[in-house]
Structures are given as C-alpha cells and as structure tokens.
Amino acid sequence: MSSRVRIALLIGLAGVVLVTLIMAPMLMSTFPSFLGGGSTGEDCGDGPVKVTNVSTTAQSDIPANYLELYKKWGKKTGVQWTVLAAVGKRETDHGRSTLAGVRSGVNYAGAAGPMQFLISTWGGKAKIKTSSKFNGYASDGDDDGVADVYNPADAILGAAKMLKRNGAPGDLKRALFVYNHAMWYVEQVLVIARRYASDGTLELPPVDDPSCDTPIVEAAPTDIVRKILQYALAQRGKPYRWGGTGPDAFDCSGIIYMAYRAAGLSIPRTTFGQFPFGAKVKKGTEQPGDLVFFNAGPGTSSNSPGHVGMVVSPGKMVEARCTLCGPIKMTTYRDRPNIVGYTRPLQNPTVIGQLKRLGLT
Template sequence: MNRRVLIAAALGAAAVMFAGLIIVPVLLGASRFMFGGGVAGGNCVTVAGAEAQPAAATDAKAIPSNYLQLYKTAGERFGIPWNVLAGIGKVETSHGTSNLPGVKSGENYAGAGGPMQFLQPTWDAFAVDGNKDGKKDRYDPVDAIPSAAAYLKHNGAPRRMRTAIFQYNHSWDYVNLVLDWAKRYVGGDFKVVQANGIECEDNELPANASALVQRIISFAMAQRGKPYVFGANGPDAWDCSSIIQAAYRTVGLNIPRTTFQQWPFGVKIAKGKEQPGDLVFFNSGPGTSSNSPGHVGMVIGKGKMIVASCSTCVPAIGVKPYKRSDWVGTTRPLARPDLKKKVNELAAE
C-alpha cells in the first residue's frame, strides 16, 4: 500500500470517527422524541385484550378437531390467542398432517421435530406435559401445542406477539404468514398486540403514595423509552441506579449513585411490605450475590417497578414485575432518619 492510499485511509477513518461523535449524541438527544416518554404516555400501546380468545370462523373447520381443541385449551392456559398457535401449526406441519421428515418421527434437515417443529434443545427447555402422563413427547400434539404456547409466552407473547413469533422462526416472512393464517381462522378481524415501549395501562401514578413519592416516581416514569447505557447519568440515557438517584434528586434528596451503595443505604423492608418509592434489589449482573445485589428498580405498586433493565431489553427502561426469582430484598430510603429530617426541612421552606 503506498503512502497516498495510507493517507486517504487515515482521513477516511477520521471522518467516520468524527461523524460518529456527531451522530451518537444526536441520536441520544432525539430519543425523547423518538420514543415519546412521559407519564402521560404519548406513544403508549394498549395491551388490554392481548390474551383474548377470538371466536373461530369458517376456515377453522379445516383444522383437525383434536388440534383445534388443543389450540384453544393451550391458548386459554397460557394467555395466547389460540388462532396464533393454529397459524404456527398450519405453517409448520399443516396441523401434523404433513408427511415430510421430522413431523411424526425423526427430524428435518434443520433438526426440528414434531407437529410444532421444535429443535431438541428448545424442547428440553420449554416442553410441557400437556396430558399429565409423566412424559413430554414433542411428536404428540397434546404436549407439543402447549409447549409452543409456553415458548411464545417466554418470548414476550401476548404483549409482544410479533417478536415472540419471530423468535419461533427467525423470519419476518414467517411471522406474516403465521398471522395471515391466524386472521383467516377468525374471519379476518384480528390484530396482535406489539408493545415495544410504554404500555398505557402503566401510566397511572400510585394513588396511595404521598405527593413527594409521586414526584419521585413521575420523574422515573418520564424516562421510559430512553436507552439503557451502563454508567450513564442522563438526561438522555440511564443505568439502573442512576435513574433512581436522579429521581430522588428531583425532590431535593440525595442517595448514593451505584446499586452496591444503594443496597445498604435504605432501611430494609420485609418482602410483601414494600410501598411505592421503595427500592427492590436483584442478584443480577457480574460480581453480585444475595448479600451484594447488582441490579435495582423502584416500586410503583401492584407488583411492578420502574426499572432501567439493559441495553438490549425491550423496553430498555420501562415498567416490569419485580416479583421474580432473583429478587433479593427491598429497602426504603425515606425511612432513614436523615432523609426524614430533610423531607421535613423541604416541607417547611
């Protein structure tokens, strides 16, 4: 490579880096407009009815009766519209009637088997014993169909149905084909829910909280839709502990910056006694343990928290359940004597 080429390459690389320095802040700054955060929920998605089971239409008569009943039973059990399960069953194996390899025995070229076409590792992870006979047979629709429902549920259905179907088979053409059949089976009047960000049902502030706590939660809720960036301190991106520190700071209260510092800061509260504004901690992330949790969220009530989850989570910052297996404990910063004193001082000003 001659010197002229080297110089040109260096200038090109510099230009790319400079463009990146400009583009990244612009994108981060634009996030508040792109995602429409805020407690009012400008771009929220209504998830009510996501688990509804629509009535079967004429085209559903072409589904074998035993499969149709299994789709409906699994749909009710897992909260997945039965016609989506039927759409998958149709596209995969025409409800088990296909004579291709891997439907009734063995595996196809991709290693999938059974009427709902499970790969063995996926089956091992999500298989359901549908008829309670002590066996999980991926070639038996009694087991395979509820297992498909469980797998969709794991991947976000019914509130993120298109995403869940895509995880079933990584092709958007596949997703569209499944949903085309799902519509046909209920007469065409059917639309799935795809809540990638703010759910309208989560917009209300807790009525039983004080005005101070409502202000704290309101700030955190207004950050929904923004990206998670580890180490970020806002205003365009946050991590799990910085968003909480900033929320308390908006009412004039100072708490530590990191999760490891926030855990011993507040007064420990027994599980089941948590209130809006309390902090919930999780044994999640590198270098963490039950005595040193590495992830934190803020209780808003009804078993839910506002939390900055991770950079690849959808949403990265949003309202999610906190009653999960890695929940370590709860603290109440506002129960500390020094914060109680500060609250009284602020009220007197």
C-alpha cells in the first residue's frame, strides 16, 4: 500500500470518528426504538431495578466516591448503576481523564464534566442555580443549590435522568444511542456495564407483559371500562399508521376512538377533538379509561396537544406512538416529558347520555 493511500485512509477514518464524537452526547428523545434492548421478566412490576452486586473489576476500577454516586442515583431513578458507571468510564475514566472539558472548560465538541454533557444539553451554562428557570438536564445532586456540570454528584444525577427519559432501564440501547449517537459506543458501554456487575448480566425490568392483562382488566372500576381496556390491550403488537382506526393498524387517537366504540360509546376521532371533550382530571387522580395528553408533534401546543394515550393502570398507558416507534404497546407515562393534562371521556354529558341509553348508569 502506498504512503498516499495510507494517508488518505487515515484522514477518512479520522473524519468519521470526529463527526461521531462531535455529535455526542446529543438529546434526541424522539429517536425510534428499533435499536432493541426491550424488557423481559416474569412479574408485573416495572419499578426501579435492584442494586446489582459489585464485581471485583468494578471495585478495583471505580473510585469509591463515584461508585457510591452511581449506586445512589441508579437506585433512585431506576437506571442500572452499572450502566451509569459504564458511561462514566467510557466518557472520562470516572473523571480521571486530563483532557480538556473534564474539570473545566469544554472539549472540541462543547461537552464538559465527568459525564460529558453538551453545555446546551445541560442547560446553557456549566453552573446553574437550582432556583433558576432552565431547560436541560442540569441537576443538583449534593443539595448545594447549584447544578454544576463538573461536580460528579450533579453530573451523574443528570446522566441518570437523561438515560431514564430516553428508555432506561428497559430499552438501554435506545437510551445510550440518544446519549451518544454511535452504535459502537452503545456496545462498548454495555460490555463495560456487564463487567461491573458481579454476575456479568444487566437486569431489565418487565414493562409490557400480556400475562398481566387479567389483573389490569379486573381492577377496572366499571364493566364499561373493562370493555374499553380489553379492546385496547388486544391491539398491542399491531403497527402505527397515521389516520388508522384498525383493524390492522391505528394511530394514537384511533385506537382510543375504536376502544370506546367497542364498548358502544362514541367520542371524537382525533387527538385535537378528544382533548377538550373529556372532563379534566387532576394529575394523580387519573383512572383506567382516562386519557393522558402530550405536547408532541408539529404544530401542537399545551392547549392543543398532538399525542394521546389511554391509562390502563397506575402509571401505565396503551399508546400508538409513531411509525418508527415500534408497534402499539403498554408503556409508562409519569416520567415522560410534555404531559399537558388528563381527561375522562366518561364524564362528558354526551357520553353520559349514551350510557343511559345503554342502561349502564
């Protein structure tokens, strides 16, 4: 191979690496979840994962103060501490790196701190008073009133929040791809995370287990809600299709519209019609059959949300999210951003009249 060819190849490879690194970590919360890493399990819970035992590799490699923080914030947010630690290892060797941006300033890509947040992702500046209004993942992990991207306590909490919002603990590949847009990065982090766990595995919580449907339906407050839930839950696994009302595919409002029709009730077809239709209910008082709305999608706002899901049990909903988001599934909603409100279609006067005609009141 000639020297010119070698030089050309090296320049090309450097360019690919540079482009990839400049993009990381970037926030892209709507990235499709076709990257895999779905949940498995035998019970019906989806709470925080347990704190996995620490391997000898982790004990020898992770500084004690960092290990304590990874475990603390992993447990509180439900993100595997081993994954948090693997991100910290891959980014800055748990803060030991002497490269620019780790302890002060930013690197060439604009990232800073032990977990390498883009300053724009952190909140616009490296240190933010927690009383300030800001957008981003800036966090105060040591209660000193300042969200400091260079402070491990703050940065690790911020990383946990970012991973949680984008799929962790169940969809780890998606969450890590959002953190750094490169599949080689995702695989490297997962390898490190397994080495940090004493049994070499990553615990994944169950999220959407059909064997849990019976107790969900039986817990419904009325027979009419049971019929609505049975229909909606039975559509899981079918694809999203804009404007779809079944039987083979649905959009977000279409599955809700058809679930109510299956129970003999008529409600508006679209999200824009469904939002003002139902009686408003306060956060925390929502019940199965209620609707949860999100300010998501082009041309939408907090007064005109573009996405909707149906509550099926505390903290869970059935939703048809988007074409690239995978099939219709049951998901959690309380930690999702951009929730604008909850409604109860069954308390709309028109629906109450329908229930009376059906002899169901």
